[in-house]
Amino acid sequence: MTTWEVVIGLETHAQLSTQSKIFSGAATAFGAEPNTQACAVDLGLPGVLPVINRGAVERAIRFGLAVGAHIAPRSVFARKNYFYPDLPKGYQISQFELPVVVGGGLTIQTSQGEKRVRLTRAHLEEDAGKSLHEDFVGLSGVDLNRAGTPLLEIVTEPDMRSAEEAVAYARALHALVRWIEICDGNMQEGSFRCDVNVSVRPLGQAAYGTRCEIKNLNSFRFIERAIECEVKRQIELIEDGGTVVQQTRLYDPDRDETRSMRSKEDAMDYRYFPDPDLPPLCIDDSWIDRVRGNLPELPEARRTRYQDTLGLGQYDAALLTASREAGDYFEAVRAAAAGVDAKLCANWVNGELAAALNRADLEVTHSLVSPAQLGTLLQRLADGTVSGKIAKELFEILWTEGGDVDAIIDARGLRQISDSGALQAVLEQLLAENPAQVAEYRGGKEKVFGFFVGKAMKVTGGKANPAQLNELLKTLLAG
Amino acid sequence: MSLSEDDVRRVARLSRLALTADELPRLQEDLSRILDLAAQLQAIDTRDVLPLAHPGSDQAPLRADLVSEQDHREAFQAVAPQVERGLYLVPRVIE
Numbered sequence: 001m002t003t004w005e006v007v008i009g010l011e012t013h014a015q016l017s018t019q020s021k022i023f024s025g026a027a028t029a030f031g032a033e034p035n036t037q038a039c040a041v042d043l044g045l046p047g048v049l050p051v052i053n054r055g056a057v058e059r060a061i062r063f064g065l066a067v068g069a070h071i072a073p074r075s076v077f078a079r080k081n082y083f084y085p086d087l088p089k090g091y092q093i094s095q096f097e098l099p100v101v102v103g104g105g106l107t108i109q110t111s112q113g114e115k116r117v118r119l120t121r122a123h124l125e126e127d128a129g130k131s132l133h134e135d136f137v138g139l140s141g142v143d144l145n146r147a148g149t150p151l152l153e154i155v156t157e158p159d160m161r162s163a164e165e166a167v168a169y170a171r172a173l174h175a176l177v178r179w180i181e182i183c184d185g186n187m188q189e190g191s192f193r194c195d196v197n198v199s200v201r202p203l204g205q206a207a208y209g210t211r212c213e214i215k216n217l218n219s220f221r222f223i224e225r226a227i228e229c230e231v232k233r234q235i236e237l238i239e240d241g242g243t244v245v246q247q248t249r250l251y252d253p254d255r256d257e258t259r260s261m262r263s264k265e266d267a268m269d270y271r272y273f274p275d276p277d278l279p280p281l282c283i284d285d286s287w288i289d290r291v292r293g294n295l296p297e298l299p300e301a302r303r304t305r306y307q308d309t310l311g312l313g314q315y316d317a318a319l320l321t322a323s324r325e326a327g328d329y330f331e332a333v334r335a336a337a338a339g340v341d342a343k344l345c346a347n348w349v350n351g352e353l354a355a356a357l358n359r360a361d362l363e364v365t366h367s368l369v370s371p372a373q374l375g376t377l378l379q380r381l382a383d384g385t386v387s388g389k390i391a392k393e394l395f396e397i398l399w400t401e402g403g404d405v406d407a408i409i410d411a412r413g414l415r416q417i418s419d420s421g422a423l424q425a426v427l428e429q430l431l432a433e434n435p436a437q438v439a440e441y442r443g444g445k446e447k448v449f450g451f452f453v454g455k456a457m458k459v460t461g462g463k464a465n466p467a468q469l470n471e472l473l474k475t476l477l478a479g
Numbered sequence: 480m481s482l483s484e485d486d487v488r489r490v491a492r493l494s495r496l497a498l499t500a501d502e503l504p505r506l507q508e509d510l511s512r513i514l515d516l517a518a519q520l521q522a523i524d525t526r527d528v529l530p531l532a533h534p535g536s537d538q539a540p541l542r543a544d545l546v547s548e549q550d551h552r553e554a555f556q557a558v559a560p561q562v563e564r565g566l567y568l569v570p571r572v573i574e
Binding site for chain 2: 025033
């Protein structure tokens, strides 16, 4: 029985979050009436010339710096020729031999630990329009609003070895492009879509197997399912004596299978050549330095800082850097909870808060408890003003009713009883009221201890300091 | 002749050109001569020459990321053969 190794590479199209198109001044806003954002340049009318959008180039530089890539000082736009009605010029302006971003890599977290995925390149190109086939008999409708929208195509080396790794990479890349604010990451609207190259080979074989490319996957679940289907298909094919044919395939989520779109024989010959309408794109060092100066702390740096400097575990650090918003919330909690242990803050953000957000189906940016209030709450917990149990109740009150932590503590009398005299009085009364249980305890039945703790908490409304309560109770019961 | 008739047919198909029987040999000869010229150029030693992507200015001008185009759909669609609900209609295409 052969053990198979899966080899996966990804090509991702990230739509850049510019106001205007990559080569024209038409708007890129999603959802406009058909063809109202398609100008003469986007339509490919005679006599028009493309002019490169500085904002698109700047986003490519941001990306390149964020993945530690080389930014080409001089890159070249090329024409990729093919015929399709949603591509009015008959070619897509892309980059071929000299892309703007070369190399770099991304660290991913999987159940097997950390792994580095190398990037081959990232290049700028324009998106095509949209063809609608359903509504017209014998005809297709064409909406060119999307034509000319700037894309960054990000290509990996064939470094991934499982669907899990591919999804981890796609998620990390998705988080990164949103983190550095170059792409809104909206997968439903097609702002982030992946093509996946899959092949299999017997474990230990150096040469790659023949690969198939699965096009246009726009959810992480589909990426995972499509790879699993395709791997199964290829292995079964080979084990049944067949050979994998290089081809482009589509994933059908309804039938959970991939099927052939076109084979290598009818593969397009794109006849790339440098676009005579566009001189080379030149990026000087001072521009790169300026962009570098404006980059936020990146997820990998933040994760390392959380683990090494704040002492958080790998799990907490990964959760808090899954999105920039989660980390920013955590940072704001920390700022409001001066002196409070970072681990306590992380526990609450990843625990109580995450659970509440999850129940309410809210993003952290829409949290009903502000980081400032959570920070104050944690300070009151840490300095002993309230007990852990009361802190959770307080959080619930903040979540459902809002308000100010200190005001709520005062108004509802939630302050922890740390005055040992007051607590002692409560306990002495309890002991006096329950002589039978006191006798049982003193007779060796130590389980009765819990009975008194429960009673004491009930009497104090949960406000007794648990450590203090235990200690006092032990002393009193010992007689 | 550096190009076969089949090569010419294939390029014509990629370019969506329908060639007549008498055009085929003529194009085969013309295109072959162009390729022969290119082959001559290929023979030159260019090790120390920077690739020239563009004969004009050496640096692309850049524009600010601003929306400067208004909606002229009506004017553009006035010359289109067929439109409906704002869409350009074309003979049906399915991949």
